[in-house]
Amino acid sequence: MATETIELSGHIVDSLLLAKVLDMIVDAGVAYELVDVQIGRTNVDPSRARIELEGGQPDLDRLVDDLQVHGANRLTSGATTLVAADRDGVLPAGFYSTTNLATDVLLDGTWVAVENPEMDCAIVVAEGRARTIPMHRVVRGDEIVVGSGGVRVHAPAKTRGASAFEFMSSEVSSEKPKALIVREVADRMRAARDAGGRLLAVCGPAVVHTGGAPDVARLVEAGWLDVLFAGNGFATHDIEANVLGTSLGVSVAEGTPTEGGHSNHLRVINEVRRHGSIAAAVEAGYITGGVMAACVRRGVPFVLGGSIRDDGPLPDVYTDTAAAADAMRAEIRGVTVALMLATTLHSIAVGNCLPAWVETFCVDINQAVVTKLADRGSHQAMGIVTDVGPFIARLADALCGDA
Amino acid sequence: MAELSWGRRYLMCPPHHFGVLYEINPWMHAEVTVEHDRASLQWEGLVAALRLAGAEVVMMDPQPSVPDLVFTANAGIVNGNQFVPSHFRHPERQAETEIDAAWFAAAGFEVERLPSELDHEGAGDALPFTPDDGDTVLVSGYSFRSDAAGVTALGALVGCPIKSVQLIDPRLYHVDLTFCPLDGRRAICAPMGWDLYGRKVIEALVPEPLWLEDDEALAFCANSVVVGTTIVMPSAPPRVGRQLEAWGFTVVECPVDEFLKAGGGCRCLTLALDVTLTATRASAR
Numbered sequence: 001m002a003t004e005t006i007e008l009s010g011h012i013v014d015s016l017l018l019a020k021v022l023d024m025i026v027d028a029g030v031a032y033e034l035v036d037v038q039i040g041r042t043n044v045d046p047s048r049a050r051i052e053l054e055g056g057q058p059d060l061d062r063l064v065d066d067l068q069v070h071g072a073n074r075l076t077s078g079a080t081t082l083v084a085a086d087r088d089g090v091l092p093a094g095f096y097s098t099t100n101l102a103t104d105v106l107l108d109g110t111w112v113a114v115e116n117p118e119m120d121c122a123i124v125v126a127e128g129r130a131r132t133i134p135m136h137r138v139v140r141g142d143e144i145v146v147g148s149g150g151v152r153v154h155a156p157a158k159t160r161g162a163s164a165f166e167f168m169s170s171e172v173s174s175e176k177p178k179a180l181i182v183r184e185v186a187d188r189m190r191a192a193r194d195a196g197g198r199l200l201a202v203c204g205p206a207v208v209h210t211g212g213a214p215d216v217a218r219l220v221e222a223g224w225l226d227v228l229f230a231g232n233g234f235a236t237h238d239i240e241a242n243v244l245g246t247s248l249g250v251s252v253a254e255g256t257p258t259e260g261g262h263s264n265h266l267r268v269i270n271e272v273r274r275h276g277s278i279a280a281a282v283e284a285g286y287i288t289g290g291v292m293a294a295c296v297r298r299g300v301p302f303v304l305g306g307s308i309r310d311d312g313p314l315p316d317v318y319t320d321t322a323a324a325a326d327a328m329r330a331e332i333r334g335v336t337v338a339l340m341l342a343t344t345l346h347s348i349a350v351g352n353c354l355p356a357w358v359e360t361f362c363v364d365i366n367q368a369v370v371t372k373l374a375d376r377g378s379h380q381a382m383g384i385v386t387d388v389g390p391f392i393a394r395l396a397d398a399l400c401g402d403a
Numbered sequence: 404m405a406e407l408s409w410g411r412r413y414l415m416c417p418p419h420h421f422g423v424l425y426e427i428n429p430w431m432h433a434e435v436t437v438e439h440d441r442a443s444l445q446w447e448g449l450v451a452a453l454r455l456a457g458a459e460v461v462m463m464d465p466q467p468s469v470p471d472l473v474f475t476a477n478a479g480i481v482n483g484n485q486f487v488p489s490h491f492r493h494p495e496r497q498a499e500t501e502i503d504a505a506w507f508a509a510a511g512f513e514v515e516r517l518p519s520e521l522d523h524e525g526a527g528d529a530l531p532f533t534p535d536d537g538d539t540v541l542v543s544g545y546s547f548r549s550d551a552a553g554v555t556a557l558g559a560l561v562g563c564p565i566k567s568v569q570l571i572d573p574r575l576y577h578v579d580l581t582f583c584p585l586d587g588r589r590a591i592c593a594p595m596g597w598d599l600y601g602r603k604v605i606e607a608l609v610p611e612p613l614w615l616e617d618d619e620a621l622a623f624c625a626n627s628v629v630v631g632t633t634i635v636m637p638s639a640p641p642r643v644g645r646q647l648e649a650w651g652f653t654v655v656e657c658p659v660d661e662f663l664k665a666g667g668g669c670r671c672l673t674l675a676l677d678v679t680l681t682a683t684r685a686s687a688r
Contacts, residue, residue, distance in 0.1 A: 011564045011566060015567045046555065071550065071555055073552060
């Protein structure tokens, strides 16, 4: 869905121009809203109507062209202003700060789609193309869009594909039938993969603690996940569970603390560091199962982002956060469904990088996580408030049963 | 019956350089030759008919390489001592704008310009109608030669309400081929030239329209010049003539078929100089 605003002025009421324009809009199957109508108070005063149109981009472009003949003008925000960055890693003052919505910029009179929509970035223009750029990537001399002139943002679609999730479009709630939700998520993942999209999972350590890791591994093995984002904790506990049968020292099978278990994860990290990488440890037979091993065997790329709380960390962990974000950006291309599994900060970090059209399902036992994700700008996130372990087991059953 | 408050003083341009040199409407065919002597005689006949009806005719000097300068109706919009020169859509006619602007400036008019990106072809696409019980409105056509947005800009310049009518038949490419105000109640109207909305606008505006049949419209009946109660017409089919005479008008048929080869009739060859659109305009300036 795209939006355009047009303005019509003059003696539009008694010339029936407004009526004609509205009729044309309706005939074109485009939704409209009269956002501002000023009717002249005397016969001589001109009237003015501002009309917001919403519809598919091709229909809309055709309609706006047709309406121009009748004096209805597209309200453009003016010309795009470009200012060259005067030093590396610093944007020009007044730079246009992006949203995660599909965005166009007006270059030489034509609207050009901005590549890689991502929130909280700037837009760089080079050779007639426009793309988002994070602040730290700016290089001196980059032509950066300044101000909001010549920038238009497409409204997000109001309905989601095959209306599968309309029943969930209400507030985040724990009071939803979980079996139904699992089936719907599975359907959306199937539809996304059929459409050629990539599927992303963002996993927190609780996935391992709650016994969900073997089910995530099943999804990876069966080809239902194309990219994995996690932190040092998730990968460590996944490996710990595989090698020592504990997660943070607690037996995954028994649920009881084990003797000296508090150092288990450190010993595992230490051994993986000895091998040089998770892939090397898998190859050497140190790691034989779990999510990380499945990713290595299936060639599913993973990005492990580090934090200051990390022990070790594992050799694959990015300790430079900017580098981690860039690695995630590189893997986000083509992702159309994202599962955020029991992780607060990592979900927000990933949500920040995702375009608004990526269907995002945030599974957490804590309702506040979902709310927080939406508050940080990922309004497309659908919240599923439940224990991640049983949820992922059911999802794996639903998908792998027929895979 | 209130006669038109305007139409007693006209600007015309002798057809020394007239010819069909290019094709910018369906009537024009470059292979058709204009018989210059005949054209001159017809033009002289029109001048004589207007003078006989009581109008004053003012001449502007013809210029080579702008053959359509003879169609002075397209020079621009006159409003008291204000003149808004046209912006022609076709490059073939764009050279006329400065010639017209210079003439009006020399004649003491205040020349005010339309925004350069908008097209409007003057009185050819805008004619005033003043209902007996109401204020003057400018009926303006758009699509083939004038922009709808140009009409809005024009309305702002002349301070007169404008009713826009979409023209839909390329043969009736200017509003003055479809609409001819006769007095405060009546007008000759060619509905075939307008879209449905335009027809409704005119129906609401003109209490007693004379609706032209399609063949009458294509004979340029609406492209007539009204001087008081005299109507000078390029052709007057019997049905039209009878109706006009029944209303008390004197109908004068003035053949200008040499000019029809370029898509212009009697009205196109004249520009009324005594039009006041804004009630306060003439006295204020």
